[in-house]
Every structure is written in C-alpha cells, then in structure tokens.
Amino acid sequence: MFASLIRRKPVADPAQMENALESTTFSLTTAVPRPPERRADERLTPLLRIAKIKSNAGEQLMRIRNVSAGGLMAECSHLLEVGEAVKVEFSSQLIPSSIVWIRDGLIGVKFDQNLDLGELLAGRKPRHGFRTRPPRLEVNCKASVQVGKMYYTVDVQDISLAGLKVEPIDERCLDQKVVVVVESLRPIRGEVRWYSNRTAGILFDKPLAFEELAEWVGKRLELASLKAAYKRG
Incomplete structure (x- = not known):
C-alpha cells in the first residue's frame, strides 16, 4: 500500500523547480550577503535582477545575486574599492551605500540605512499595462x-x-x-x-x-580612470 502511495505522489515539475531558482534571493536579515563558497551554476545567472551602481568613476550595471535589508551581493565587471561610497539604483530608488567586500568578481554592498524589503518588492511590481524598464x-x-x-x-x-x-x-x-x-x-x-x-x-x-554591455562599460571606466590619472600626473 505504501508503495502505491509513493508512486502516486505528485512529482514537482523540474521546469518549475528551476524557475524558482532563477531569481535574486531576498533575505529578511540586515546582514550584508556574503560570497558563496563556490560559484553558482552558470544556468542560473541570466535571469538574475539587473541594477545600476554609481561611483565617482561613473555608472555601471551589476547583476544582483542576493539582497537583504542591510545590503546586497552582486556581480560587477569593473570592481570598486572596499570602503568606497556608491549609490545603488534599484527598483527606481537611489540608495546611498558603500562597498564592504570584494571577491572573485562579486561585491558586497552595505546600505547606509536598512531598507523595507516589503516596500522594495512592491515597488518592483509592474503596473497594469506597463513593463519594468531595464536600468539605463x-x-x-x-x-x-x-x-x-x-x-x-x-x-x-x-x-x-x-x-x-x-x-x-x-x-x-x-x-x-x-x-x-x-x-x-x-x-x-x-x-x-x-x-x-x-x-x-x-x-x-x-x-x-x-556580459557584453558590462564589459563595454567596464572598458570605458578603465579608460576614463587612466586618462584622469595621466592628467593628475
């Protein structure tokens, strides 16, 4: 009898399980997310949320892996400096922040003030008839x-x-x-x-x-940094 019950137990759709993973992770803690011990499967990265980060060097895109009320972890092509002040444009909000760690192409960003994640997520819901616009x-x-x-x-x-x-x-x-x-x-x-x-x-x-746009922007930021260093010299 138990065998028949086991056989009849509905099996989760693999596609649904994969879709559940293909998104940015949100945490209710206030701690800044830490880097993983090993890289995530590359299949999961294309659908992660894209945001914009602003520094003194300029603007660039980042792909967010994990968000908490206190900060986020993201992929960033042109790495910033630990302790550098930045602003994160996420869900149409400009959030003053700072870089607290860097590792293997990932950055940890601490928000200057803890965010209300409920409000943040509600802000990302597209209005009827409108699509969420990618960061520019x-x-x-x-x-x-x-x-x-x-x-x-x-x-x-x-x-x-x-x-x-x-x-x-x-x-x-x-x-x-x-x-x-x-x-x-x-x-x-x-x-x-x-x-x-x-x-x-x-x-x-x-x-x-x-990757294509991030690499293009990263090269432009590097060139701008070299030009600025040359003028100072």
Whole structure:
C-alpha cells in the first residue's frame, strides 16, 4: 500500500523547480550577503535582477545575486574599492551605500540605512499595462545609425540592455528599422520607437547580454580612470 502511495505522489515539475531558482534571493536579515563558497551554476545567472551602481568613476550595471535589508551581493565587471561610497539604483530608488567586500568578481554592498524589503518588492511590481524598464546608463559617446540608405552620426545619451537614446535624428526615422553601431560595440539591429525634439529612443530587436554591455562599460571606466590619472600626473 505504501508503495502505491509513493508512486502516486505528485512529482514537482523540474521546469518549475528551476524557475524558482532563477531569481535574486531576498533575505529578511540586515546582514550584508556574503560570497558563496563556490560559484553558482552558470544556468542560473541570466535571469538574475539587473541594477545600476554609481561611483565617482561613473555608472555601471551589476547583476544582483542576493539582497537583504542591510545590503546586497552582486556581480560587477569593473570592481570598486572596499570602503568606497556608491549609490545603488534599484527598483527606481537611489540608495546611498558603500562597498564592504570584494571577491572573485562579486561585491558586497552595505546600505547606509536598512531598507523595507516589503516596500522594495512592491515597488518592483509592474503596473497594469506597463513593463519594468531595464536600468539605463548615462554615457557620452558617438554612434552611427543606418536607416535604409541613410546614415546618421548621433550622440548617445543613455543605453540599457534593451535599447538606447540618441540625438540628433530626423522625425521620419520614427517606426523605422535601423542598424546602430556604437563605439566599440558590434552592430545592433533595432527600431525607432519614439521621437521628440530630434531625440529618439531605439529598441533593440534582441536585448544585449549582460556580459557584453558590462564589459563595454567596464572598458570605458578603465579608460576614463587612466586618462584622469595621466592628467593628475
């Protein structure tokens, strides 16, 4: 009888179990999350939450692995210094923080004040009819935008995994398919989704990988740091 009961016991769907793991972990403690003893399975990283961190060097993306009321642990391509003051943009909030540890491409960030995680999570729920927008990085670089047989040289105002904002560009480009070439990035296909006062928003046909954009931003931050050090010297 027990054997039949065991056989009839419903088995959890492996896909559901995997999906349950493919997200940032939230902890109700106030301690800053610590680095793991071994790296997590690479299959789990693509769906972790993406946030923005600001330092004196500039802005960059980070992929959050664990969040508590007191801080977070995240992957960061351009490593910061322990003790450095930063600001974390997470769930549309700008949170003053500091770096408390660094290990193997991971950083530990301590919030200056403990957060209400319930409010933070509630803030991440998209309103009806709206999608959560990926964090955008303010950049200052040139790009080439191809629209049919026309080419525009534009300034990039900001960029995210999903798209970018450029200027100047013509209104006739609205709703047109484009190919964008940003400095040091591969050509990216997309579409001009909105236009206002010679400024346009381009949505990529396929979002950039976190690693690709993070590496690009990291190289720009390193170059900026070298230039600043050269001027001081």
